[in-house]
Amino acid sequence: MYAALRGELFKAVRRPGIWVLVGLFLALAVLLGYAITYLIYTHPPANSSQGLPPGMTLADFKIALYPENVVKQTMSQWGVLGGVFALIVGVLLQGSEYGWGTIKTLYTQRYGRLTMLFGKLAAMFVVVLAIVIGLFAVDAASSWIVAQLDGKTSSFPSADVIFKAIAATFLIFSFWAVFGFALATAFRQSALAIGLGLAYALVIELLIFGLLAGLGASIVRPIQQWFPIANSGYLSAAFGQVRFRGIQGQPAPYADATHAVVMLLLYVVAFTALSAWLTRTRDVTS
Amino acid sequence: MTDTAIRRPPAASVIGDKVVETQGLSKIYGKSITAVDRLDLSVYRGEVYGFLGPNGAGKTTTIRMLLGLIHPTSGTAKVMGAPPGTPASLIKVGAIVETPAFYPYMSGRDNLRLLAMYCGVSMTRVDATLEQVELTPRAGHKFSTYSLGMKQRLGIAAALLKEPDLLILDEPTNGLDPQGMADVRNLIIELGKGQRTVLISSHLLSEVELMCTRVGVIKKGKIVAEGTIDELRGAATLTVRGTPADLAKTVLVQDVGAENVTELGDGSFSLKVGAQRTAEINQHLVQAGVAVTDLHMDERSLEDIFMELTGTEGGL
Numbered sequence: 001m002y003a004a005l006r007g008e009l010f011k012a013v014r015r016p017g018i019w020v021l022v023g024l025f026l027a028l029a030v031l032l033g034y035a036i037t038y039l040i041y042t043h044p045p046a047n048s049s050q051g052l053p054p055g056m057t058l059a060d061f062k063i064a065l066y067p068e069n070v071v072k073q074t075m076s077q078w079g080v081l082g083g084v085f086a087l088i089v090g091v092l093l094q095g096s097e098y099g100w101g102t103i104k105t106l107y108t109q110r111y112g113r114l115t116m117l118f119g120k121l122a123a124m125f126v127v128v129l130a131i132v133i134g135l136f137a138v139d140a141a142s143s144w145i146v147a148q149l150d151g152k153t154s155s156f157p158s159a160d161v162i163f164k165a166i167a168a169t170f171l172i173f174s175f176w177a178v179f180g181f182a183l184a185t186a187f188r189q190s191a192l193a194i195g196l197g198l199a200y201a202l203v204i205e206l207l208i209f210g211l212l213a214g215l216g217a218s219i220v221r222p223i224q225q226w227f228p229i230a231n232s233g234y235l236s237a238a239f240g241q242v243r244f245r246g247i248q249g250q251p252a253p254y255a256d257a258t259h260a261v262v263m264l265l266l267y268v269v270a271f272t273a274l275s276a277w278l279t280r281t282r283d284v285t286s
Numbered sequence: 287m288t289d290t291a292i293r294r295p296p297a298a299s300v301i302g303d304k305v306v307e308t309q310g311l312s313k314i315y316g317k318s319i320t321a322v323d324r325l326d327l328s329v330y331r332g333e334v335y336g337f338l339g340p341n342g343a344g345k346t347t348t349i350r351m352l353l354g355l356i357h358p359t360s361g362t363a364k365v366m367g368a369p370p371g372t373p374a375s376l377i378k379v380g381a382i383v384e385t386p387a388f389y390p391y392m393s394g395r396d397n398l399r400l401l402a403m404y405c406g407v408s409m410t411r412v413d414a415t416l417e418q419v420e421l422t423p424r425a426g427h428k429f430s431t432y433s434l435g436m437k438q439r440l441g442i443a444a445a446l447l448k449e450p451d452l453l454i455l456d457e458p459t460n461g462l463d464p465q466g467m468a469d470v471r472n473l474i475i476e477l478g479k480g481q482r483t484v485l486i487s488s489h490l491l492s493e494v495e496l497m498c499t500r501v502g503v504i505k506k507g508k509i510v511a512e513g514t515i516d517e518l519r520g521a522a523t524l525t526v527r528g529t530p531a532d533l534a535k536t537v538l539v540q541d542v543g544a545e546n547v548t549e550l551g552d553g554s555f556s557l558k559v560g561a562q563r564t565a566e567i568n569q570h571l572v573q574a575g576v577a578v579t580d581l582h583m584d585e586r587s588l589e590d591i592f593m594e595l596t597g598t599e600g601g602l
Contacts, residue, residue: 007400014389100387101387105388109401110406284350284356285350
């Protein structure tokens, strides 16, 4: 499998599409997560304090941008949304092989289909890990710059917390990537896989539970706990949230981090198994 | 073989061990579309075996089954002594299946380097094979900028990377201009020398005739004829027309035997003899007082055989 992994990484690092995707994601993390937010908090528009507790201004929210809150900020902003980018990575790495017809080239070299598949999945996880580390690196750098601009002293969370956050984000992104990979394998193309993946990530699960909300939280939340976006949310929420004076925080998540980790791992295993089964049993006719 | 019209084993001089062997190999799509029908195929070491058939006859499906890309519905196959698609088989086989497929954003050289990683062969093979197919000057350019001929040559380079014992080439001259076709043909003839085996599928009869030592003709998923091109053609015949017809017949029967003379009417006769006897027969007829008005050799072309066997004009 090492030869397959090596080959897949060789391809991935030479692929402009991957660099564009990763670059765009990291740029968005800096722009939306820090740069634009900092500008708004520093130069608030008129009447921006309306609706805030008495005596509070937008500038009070800047604390979320300081190094001490980098983990909470990153997890709450990108824990779920960043999964969309991971999904596209998974789709691109697998779906393009069908589009270019290179799947037949892959499977006629030396190793069997499953070896090639697991090599490709391993390479995908390496790319996802690089994205996650990149995300935390740019967010940490941004938070440090914000603190410097404001002349604040703020320390980063402990290495233990950062490591756990990276691991949790890696698990969430891995789920999305392998979900995209399985969709691309099932549909043997990228376009439909990305379309369906995005529809699920941005609409379907939210829509289902939005409609079911009318039944009451006591009915909906026990069902929701088995779904991936909900579990990504539980895991992100487990790292806490930035507290602001006079503002009530989000309610505690329905399930704990252990539940979320187990569920996301099960999804990763299930979609890997589905991809392996499809790869092994189907004919390659393209 | 009950399902074949003409099947002959290879000449004793070329018989080696079987590198491809299928028994009752079938592929049925759905309930009614039979792409390959109980195919028994044997390709021996050192042969350049032509797999000939019209479009849709089952050539590519068979080749995909030999490479493990398509699972057979029934029957068995062994390629280089191992089941198709297994590492033991793949490492000894180089292949082009239809249009060669590579990564468009990488150069030709990087594409080959990638395959060298997958195959576990030395990187020095990359430049050697690029040189072999005369692609070195464009090796650093992206695959997406290659012409069809260059893509085909890169495909052949990729197939040669492993220094395979068996080359499986599916329509390797597809889309090439006449010069490109000639280049690829010469390369394949060169590659087929020695102990390397080449299995080449094509619907281009002239191509097969020039390259192959033995040919199998496939129609509707079945081999309908197999042998060397000369064997498939059968013996050449000599057509003679002379008057008086009775005298001509007597002379001809004396010369070649009654079993080799067929009366065609109109004073014409067809003789099963080699071309080297033409002058001698002509001399005997003239000496006997027969006025010879026509004397020519008839040799069936591969095109005639192909159309007769497949009932099509595919590829012509």
